[in-house]
Amino acid sequence: MSTLDQETKSRIDQWLTAEYDSETVAKVQQLIDNNEETELLDSFYKELEFGTGGLRGIMGVGSNRMNKYTIGKATQGLANYLKKQFPDQQIKVAVSYDSRNNSQSFGHLVADVFSANDIHVFLFEQLRPTPMLSFAVRHFNCQGGVMLTASHNPKEYNGYKAYWNDGGQLVAPHDKNVITEVNAIQSVSEIKFERVDANITVVGEEFDDIYVQANKRLSIHPEAVEAQKDLKIVYSPIHGTGITVVPKILEAWGFTNVTVVEEQSKPDGNFPTVVYPNPEEEDAMxxxxxxxxxxxxDVIMATDPDADRVGVAIRNPKGDYELINGNQIGSLLTYYVLSSKKDKAELKDNDYIVKTIVTTNLISDIGAEYGVKSYETLTGFKFIGEVITKLLGKENYLVGGEESYGYLVGDLVRDKDAVNSCAFIAEMTAYFKCQGKSLFEVLQELYVKHGFYKEKLISLTKKGKAGADEIKQMMIDLRANAPKTLGGVEVKEIRDYENRVATNIVSGETSEIDLPKSDVLQFITVDGDVISARPSGTEPKIKFYCSVREALVDASNYETISAKLEQKVENIMADIVKG
Structure with missing residues (x-):
């Protein structure tokens, strides 16, 4: 351990004490005996941060890994905070988990710690999707909730999403306050691990029907489903929780011809048929x-392990099945909901939609067409959920989404919901099929009306301490040496969300960005292109987003304009992505 700094060595020594169980101590000692200094550094160079979204990391021993002690500490800190926020109340929380390795045992561990703190736990008997956890928090009138999942991360990862009493993930001020409580725990002895059975209520399969029926009441065009009930739907849960509810909701909605991809139907934390269980990836689909x-x-859908994201493939004019991206899915859903509500004379003056700052402006354009207000939030669906909660009883939420394949129709939950989205994507497909249109044709119509938007995301993975430092330096360099042109197009505006300042490069004028601080940089070109740089909050990645737009006079020009925009995106990305 000669190359390790003193702080890292101190953490390692702490984990070799009797505070930790013998199995944990033995694993740490084995790393030392095998002289695995890189692994020791990455496992102990810091505490696994209970960030604003909870925990996410590689499973294993160490202060920077997902394990009994880091999860126990997070839960104890959250329990302590809940008790301070809700004094003299019987506090209730809901706990669920996905198909990842150790998710179930971690879920039971979380329930144990809460129950030991005299908090009543509604613990799902079996794995269930993240949106069902959000629904359960509200249904059981809980003050909080926890979902054990690392979403679409590789199999080595697990995670811990913390929820507040509105069913949304923690936002200000609770996110930072819980972090303070977690960091205040200095010793394993402060964590109460002893389960109290009387404080745990098991949530069984019967809860599925409550959730499914609540969603079914949101259906806009049940007559279209009835007319197209034999719509050919192919669905894959990619070895995750979606298998427990998505087939049920499609059946309840009225669809009779659903084929589940057998090879990916069994929940399995090793995700044996894919490299990444991410429906954004061509390989996973x-x-x-x-x-x-x-x-x-007619439509192909796949959900990620905790079923909060859904990927979609549709047939293009050549007859091939093409993966459409999250911006396109979100735009189609927005158009379907708003156009249908207008046709049924159900649009209200206080209706609104929501998207994030890195999601296509086509969604805002569609909202404007129908006179529906559009809100914009920071990246992360928890901010969309926050808007829904803040405006509850004042304005009427219809639909929202983000480019990373997360959407929500209706306000039953406060998180992205792939189960709800699968039902609406199927209904949307049926509705437009009744009109003799495919989803691809509808998308082209949107481009003719509002302009052809082309988006691309590039993610650079930078693992470990060295990677985290590299990502930090990349953002520092971008701020210090902001590009004046991107892809040969002049940059006219820079939006720095960390400093909450938008700067017009030509005039030098500045304006305040009315959103919380976030480590995001956006560059707006004179053509209206939007290029964003953002370190991921949940993965060891830095992400670069690009959105370009050009008029599409007629659908017959689709291929030509698409190729032109594709080249423009490539040129822009080549300029901004370094390393």
Missing amino acids: SIAKKRGQELGA
Whole structure:
């Protein structure tokens, strides 16, 4: 351990004491005996941060890993904060978990710690999706909740999402306050691990029907579903929780011809058929696409392990199944909801939609077409949930989404909901099929009306301490040496969300950004292109987003304009992505 700094060595020594169980101590000692200094550094160079979204990290021993002690500490800190916020009340929390390795045992561990703190726990009997946890928090009138999941991260990861009493993930001031409580715990002895059975209520399969029926009442065009009930749907849960509820909701909605991808139907934390269980990835959707091609599917859908994100493939004019991106799915859903509400004379003056700052402006354009207010938030669906909670009883939320494949129709939950989205995507497909249109044709119509938007995301993975330092330096360099042109197009405005200042490069004028601080930089070109740089809050990545737009006079020009915009995106990305 000669190259390790003193602070890291002190943490390692602490984990070798009798405070920790013998199995943990043995694993730490083995790393030392094998002289695995890189692993020791990454496992102990810091405390795994209970960030504003909770915990997420690689599973294993160490202060910077997901394990019994880091999860126990997070739960004890959250319990302490809940008790301070809700004095003289019987505090209740809901706990669920996904299909990842150790998620169930971590879920029971969380329930144990809460119960030991005299907090009543509604613990899901079996794995269930994240949106059902959000729904349960509200249904059982809980003050908080925890979901054990690392979403679409690789199999080595697990995570801990903390929720507040509105069913949304923690936002200000609770996020920072809980972090303070977690950091205040200095010893394992402060964590109460002893389960109190009387404080735990098991939530069984019967809860599925409550959630499914609540969603079914949101259906806009049940007559279209009835007319197209044999719509050919192919669905894959990618070895995750979606298998428990998505087929149920599609059946309850009225769809009778749903094919589940058998190879990916069994929950499995090793995700044996994919590299990443992420429906954004072509690889993760390839088996479902193949099955859809064989069956001539009308729509192909796949959800990530905790079923809060959904990917979609549809047939293009050439007859091939094409993965559409999160911006396109969100735009289609927004158009479907708003146009349908208008046709049924159900639009209200106080209706609104929401998107994040890195999500396509096509969604805002659609809102403007229908006279519906559009709100914009920081990246992360918890901020969309925060808007819904703040405006509850004053304005009427219809639909919201973010480019990273997360959407929500209606306000039953306060998080992105792939189960709800699968039902609405299927209904939307049925509705437009009744009109003789495919989703691809509808998308082209939107481009003709509002302009052809083309988006791309590039993620650079930088693991460990060295990677974290590199990402930090990349953002410092971008701020110090902001590009004057991108892809040969002049930059006219820079939005620095960390400093909450927008600067017009030409005039030098500045204005305040009316959003909380966030480590995001946006560059707006004279053409209206939007390029964003943002370190991920949940993965060891820095993300670069690009959105460009050009008029599409006629759908027949689709391929030509698409190729032109694709080249423009490539040129811009080549300029901004370094390393």
